[in-house]
Amino acid sequence: MLEYIESFKQRLKTRSTVLFALLVSIISLSACGGSDGDDEFKEAVKVNYLNITSIEVISDNSIVEIGVTEVYQAISNAGTSTENDVTSLVRWSSSNDTVVSINSSGVATTLSEGVVEIRAEIADLNSSKDLNASPALLESISITRDDMPATVGECTNGYQMIANGNYEDEATPRNITNIVDWTSDEPEVATVTDEGEVATLKGGSVIFTASRDAEGVPVTGSTNLTVDRDLLTSIVVTPDTDVVVFIGASQQFKALGTYSDLPGETIDITDTVDWASSDEHLEVSTKGLAEGISEGNSDVTASCAGDLTTTPPIDPTVISPAVSVSVETPVILEDIAINDGEEFEEVDLSELSVQLRANLVYSDGSNPKDVTDDEDSTWEVTDGTATLLLGNEGKVFFTERGTSVISIFYTDSDGTKVSDDIKVIVN
């Protein structure tokens, strides 16, 4: 018998050790979870979900200077034949990172002389394009104006200029729009961004210059633009009717310009007009974003080519009709009331049931909304056994004499929660 007990103890000890070792192994293995192909699987799902059948790498240039950046885009040809920018979805790589590096956004930086292959991959799809980082010297710059005519109206924006660099021993000019320095000799008449985009402000003539240093020698190109003060015929601000802005909230306005040289078109000139509010109830930013400050009415206008800061002030060439804006205190949900806020409802057991009603209470005291059977309302018996609720429509059934507490909970679309309760006394 003793021998058997000793054997049993030994078995127990050894088996427990085995089980303990097994559990320790499992727990330690659990930290090693992972996969050798999860990214590829997920990319395959993404590609088929987007219905992508091929991708193409595009960029402005195939040959660029050393020490500059070149922006690449990956365009997918989805099954619907619409092009989609999938630049941020693909994996970017350079065949030689010491010559050209490229980040996950497709921006390549040339580091030394050489030719590399820039490659975009997603799932089993890929596309590539060669990039030559060349030390060739810039000899001249010419500017093309894309769709910008020689004369444009006031307060336009969005016209694009392209700087073309002519390099030694190269037949094809490079697009160097993003690496030249752009300047305007009359910034009050028209401005130009670092990317060559033009905005006009008032009538006059302006010379735009694109310049770049070529081993200590400045190379420049220039072009003229005339801003005609008579081409802008009207400005309309939208929205223009029943505009209400609550205090602390904002409203984006748009300014649409009509030009005599562009019949039938309205141009969005929100960013280039001057915005004004008639008083302190409303503030309007330079980009047409209005914010409610205090209760009252304000008129919003957009104008062009004026300067009220000078002495004497310069009247605008064109001013929009005023848009009346009412700045109001926001109406917020404050409470909910069962049976208009009664504390109890006395009923007789023989009546079998009673219908409760619930209304929302707003900060301005107006428009109490009946939410008795609203999908955002929840009725509950929170105390007592004298009643029960069938359904979620505030109908209370009596089970015995006594007192129950019935509650309603309501959450609106902004997440504001209100609740109320009422005692139902069953006699």
Added chain:
Amino acid sequence: MIKKGLLAVLLMSQCMSSYALDLYAGIDANYIFTEIEEGDASAEFTPAALGGRFGAYLEKGVGIELYGMTGSDDEDLDIDLSINYMLGLAARFETPESEGGKIYFLLGYGITELDMDRSGSGEPGDATFHDFSYGGGVEFRLGGSDKLFINLQAIRYYAQDDIQIDGASLGLRFRF
């Protein structure tokens, strides 16, 4: 990981060789629910698989088992996903039997090899997924037998980085 797996197998064989243990084996018909998400894109595959298990009780209601399966394929979003194999080792914990039935839990570690074929391209091909696995099931005596059981089981085999592999099975288990 392979070394640790071998260690576990050695422990099991040591255990079985030293004592006259209760051994068991079983077969299972499985549905493997695989969900792969990438941002707003997701695909779900439900291939079927035929599996088996072999195990031993260390104590009453406590055992260890090896399981494995191989399966068919399923398609979603014009992607074909098939199970090449699944292998794992798990500890088994059973509740006392009541009216011929019992609940059991499995806690283990497994490796699954899947093959994905996107739109007939053959890519991206095979990939293995290894993770902690856990789940459980209910089991009943079959026809009053004290050796043959039928069971329903649900296991999570893999859940990492927006990929989940779960299984549900109907199986038979024979206790030697």
